[in-house]
Amino acid sequence: xxxxxxxxxxxxxxxxxxxxxxxxxxxxxxxxxxxxxxxxxxxxxxxxxxxxxxxxxxxxxxxxxxxxxxxxxxxxxxxxxxxxxxxxxxxxxxxxxxxxxxxxxxxxxxxxxxxxxxxxxxxxxxxxxxxxxxxxxxxxxxxxxxxxxxxxxxxxxxxxxxxxxxxxxxxxxxxxxxxxxxxxxxxxxxxxxxxxxxxxxxxxxxxxxxxxxxxxxxxxxxxxxxxxxxxxxxxxxxxxxxxxxxxxxxxxxxxxxxxxxxxxxxxxxxxxxxxxxxxxxxxxxxxxxxxxxxxxxxxxxxxxxxxxxxxx
Ligand SMILES: NC(=O)c1ccc[n+]([C@@H]2O[C@H](COP(=O)([O-])OP(=O)(O)OC[C@H]3O[C@@H](n4cnc5c(N)ncnc54)[C@H](O)[C@@H]3O)[C@@H](O)[C@H]2O)c1
Numbered sequence: 001x002x003x004x005x006x007x008x009x010x011x012x013x014x015x016x017x018x019x020x021x022x023x024x025x026x027x028x029x030x031x032x033x034x035x036x037x038x039x040x041x042x043x044x045x046x047x048x049x050x051x052x053x054x055x056x057x058x059x060x061x062x063x064x065x066x067x068x069x070x071x072x073x074x075x076x077x078x079x080x081x082x083x084x085x086x087x088x089x090x091x092x093x094x095x096x097x098x099x100x101x102x103x104x105x106x107x108x109x110x111x112x113x114x115x116x117x118x119x120x121x122x123x124x125x126x127x128x129x130x131x132x133x134x135x136x137x138x139x140x141x142x143x144x145x146x147x148x149x150x151x152x153x154x155x156x157x158x159x160x161x162x163x164x165x166x167x168x169x170x171x172x173x174x175x176x177x178x179x180x181x182x183x184x185x186x187x188x189x190x191x192x193x194x195x196x197x198x199x200x201x202x203x204x205x206x207x208x209x210x211x212x213x214x215x216x217x218x219x220x221x222x223x224x225x226x227x228x229x230x231x232x233x234x235x236x237x238x239x240x241x242x243x244x245x246x247x248x249x250x251x252x253x254x255x256x257x258x259x260x261x262x263x264x265x266x267x268x269x270x271x272x273x274x275x276x277x278x279x280x281x282x283x284x285x286x287x288x289x290x291x292x293x294x295x296x297x298x299x300x301x302x303x304x305x306x307x308x309x310x311x312x
Contacts (some may be wrong), residue, residue: 049189053286056083059135060285062112063089063116063179064144064196065101070142071196074274078282084140087112089127091145111135118145118175128182135242138186142287143179143195146172146248152210160210172214173221180225180236189233192209192285195222196277197238197296199304207249207253218298226294235293237284243270265310267302 009033060079064072065088081085086108102113114130116123131138147177148168152160176195201215202210219238226236243249243258252258263273280299283289298304 001261018021025065052283052288053082058084058139060084060140061087062142066247071081071274073279074278075142076108077276077279082282084111089114089116091117115268138183139191139192143176148211150251153251157209165210168210168214173217177221187234189236191238194281194284197240223294238296240296241277242303262303265306271303272299
């Protein structure tokens with residue numbers, strides 16, 4: 001285990017905490033631990049048994065798994081490892097796709113597996129009634145889906161059709177608002193909501209076009225939802241991920257060029273993985289991030305801080 005030294009004693013890193021009702025923060029624990037050496041064994045055993053990112057007894061709905069490359073899959077894996085009980089929704093394209101997603105997610109032991117096209121009001125109502133009757137509560141909501149027509153993800157932005165604009169905004173941004181509105185009565189204080197965004201919301205990224213506008217609407221929605229739901233103890237955040245090769249990103253013209261550019265220019269000289277996004281998601285969806293809401297958190301190997309390309 002990683003350790004550091006507090007007043008000459010080694011103390012486990014903040015990633016673990018104890019669950020004794022006497023102590024509420026790892027930093028307080030450290031000083032009490034130093035003062036009361038007699039409590040050391042109890043404290044150490046407690047630190048071993050309860051990680052800071054602890055999602056045991058949490059019911060987590062994860063949308064947007066299409067295959068093993070999906071960011072939602074990385075998030076679902078991280079949430080399951082932290083102990084959450086999962087509900088999975090999938091876009092019902094056809095039976096073959098449904099079977100593949102079912103097979104992929106079986107090791108995660110989801111207790112709900114529900115088809116849901118966010119464009120279909122009946123699907124959303126069915127989803128909410130299934131959560132209500134099977135779980136009666138929802139602690140975690142992961143919105144990890146987006147869609148735009150391929151022809152709107154290349155070339156001149158001014159050629160975006162009205163129907164293409166509406167489609168992209170509806171699926172990629174409005175669906176978060178609708179999902180929150182339909183499920184918030186199932187959420188208790190301490191619940192947490194997460195969506196996925198991209199740098200193209202705030203800066204021009206070639207070919208991202210209408211999806212950039214949709215992500216800008218999504219990020220603004222995160223702030224308005226966080227403000228509305230905050231008084232009920234519900235948090236809403238977004239992760240802005242670096243470019244990752246997935247089904248959705250393959251539709252964006254020149255995505256491989258963007259990934260290569262990030263690998264050359266991001267401070268970490270690489271892009272990120274689904275699991276890295278998943279790990280940050282687990283943090284944002286857990287009590288460990290209890291003071292964070294309405295934010296866009298970058299998981300992009302640092303690319304967002306760069307103001308110019310590196311000289312190579
Ligand atoms: N891949 C990247 O580089 C990247 C970077 C930043 C943000 N994101 C965002 O991450 C999220 C997940 O995308 P991904 O890259 O993992 O790709 P993905 O193709 O694996 O996931 C997109 C998901 O959206 C679902 N979807 C599309 N239309 C839907 C509808 N009408 N109803 C319900 N579900 C629908 C698809 O079925 C799929 O599961 C998206 O919001 C995307 O914009 C991706």
